[in-house]
Amino acid sequence: MVSIAKTSIYYGGVAEDVRKQIGVLTGYSEEQFPFRYLGVTLNPEKLQLINSILFGLENYWCSDLLLPKVVVNLINKLCKDYFWGTQPGKHKMIFQRWHSICSPWQEGGFNINELLSWNKALICKWLWLLSQNRDGIWDKLTKDYNMLDASIWTAQCKPHHAESWRAILKVRDSLLGLVGDQVAVQDVLDSSVLKGRFVISKVYDKLRQKHSKLGWARVLSYPEILPKHKISLIQAAQQVLSTVDKISARGYHLVNRCCLCEGALESHRHLFFRCPFSQAVRRLMLHWLGLTGSWSALALKNWLYRLLPQHGMLSWRCALVFSCLAGLVFTLWEERNNLIFLGRAKKPELLATELQWVLKIRLSASNNPHIRSWLVNK
Known part of the structure; x- marks a missing residue:
């Protein structure tokens, strides 16, 4: 027999009315993540x-x-x-x-x-x-x-x-x-x-x-980068995301057009570097980091390459930049999918604001005093 007092339900992607029906039928209480299982905190x-x-x-x-x-x-x-x-x-x-x-x-x-x-x-x-x-x-x-x-x-x-x-x-x-x-x-x-x-x-x-x-493998050791952001960064760098050009290359006939700018053909290079929509979000995030000025895709790529730590300890500034970069890649890919599959669109300003809040929460848990000091002024 299952003990109702000791049993809870954790939902993910389930509508509110369905949750209520399940609760009435089972009698189990609804709980939220994170929780501990076998001594491990689970999210x-x-x-x-x-x-x-x-x-x-x-x-x-x-x-x-x-x-x-x-x-x-x-x-x-x-x-x-x-x-x-x-x-x-x-x-x-x-x-x-x-x-x-x-x-x-x-x-x-x-x-x-x-x-x-x-x-x-x-x-x-x-x-x-x-x-x-x-x-x-x-x-x-x-x-x-x-x-x-x-x-x-x-x-x-x-x-x-x-x-x-x-x-x-x-x-x-x-x-x-x-x-x-x-x-x-x-x-x-x-x-x-x-x-x-x-x-x-x-x-x-x-x-x-x-x-x-990977040539830039040491970047991935930053604990400030969220795991889901890290995954998107790796996939984008290896060009294994399901962009329209890659799907079309397998013989599927799709209209190859970037849904974010409704202009050029969709590819990894366009989506994350050349798309006017992604450029607008990137400018807002660079400004948030204090990196003002005009940044072309090539200039940004060369600058990031020079930031890659080759020797010694990883600096806290690199942690900020690459946690922001990984979050930006994840956010743009998520916005692209939401627009295609859910028909939901957000303005660049809203996307940048939401990403900044996510990064603030993540960075606030950093053990680096320089990062915490930087967050005070944000």
Whole structure:
């Protein structure tokens, strides 16, 4: 039985009248984000929900079992459909592969763990423990029942062995095929140890598929940038947003016209640099930052490139500029979608004001005293 007193409903994108009907039918109270689940503060951010809930639940099983590829593919599909908002029976055009998303921010991904490699990394912990020849109870029981007189590197799988033991041997064989021999595997495992503790993220980084780092990757380390703004910035920089020109390139016949200015053809370059509407919002945001004057698209691009920190600590001024830039990209893309799908249009002044308020809230939580001091005059 479900306890009504201990159960609440959290809505997202549900109309008010539907909420009331659900509340009357179920008797559950309506609550708001954020809330704490298993000690983790949760917000309705898709990335955080994927990492905290979906992968958190998977970790329970992945620590002992090597999930079949069918299960891994099914979980990945659920995550993809949820992240992209894909509806059952409907096709949604995506220009970014899931394996590229499952990589760190610095490599153009969204900092989601790649499930199969994470599964192997979790099991590597047991492989490392057995390779240390410890005298613990678990070690003795495992060796007496599964290994007999063999070592972890020569032990063979028997019909009576449990799936958890089979998983350890499969990961062992996979590592041997990946790096070469026992000594190399032991080096990989030992290099993942920090202060006597096995760090799963270290061995995962060695197992996962690597992608080339972005030239401006260090910008993404600013905590002042909102995650959803960061995603839009990465997608715009990689030109994987679903602009009309990219959709048309796949054979769909659409009227290619920028809905914001109703003038030129819609592309990444036009939408974020050349569109008069986006230029108007950009001028307002640059003025808010105190960067007055006439800024052409080329001048702005060159100036941002010179701002990219190559050495040393990232300055607080760079944090301000790039958090604003990421927010601007997100806001323009959201306004474009609202205009196309909802028929809602806002003036540049209103968009800039709303973005400024969002950035003020985010920047007010910064630990940098220079940023907080700058906000006092805003």
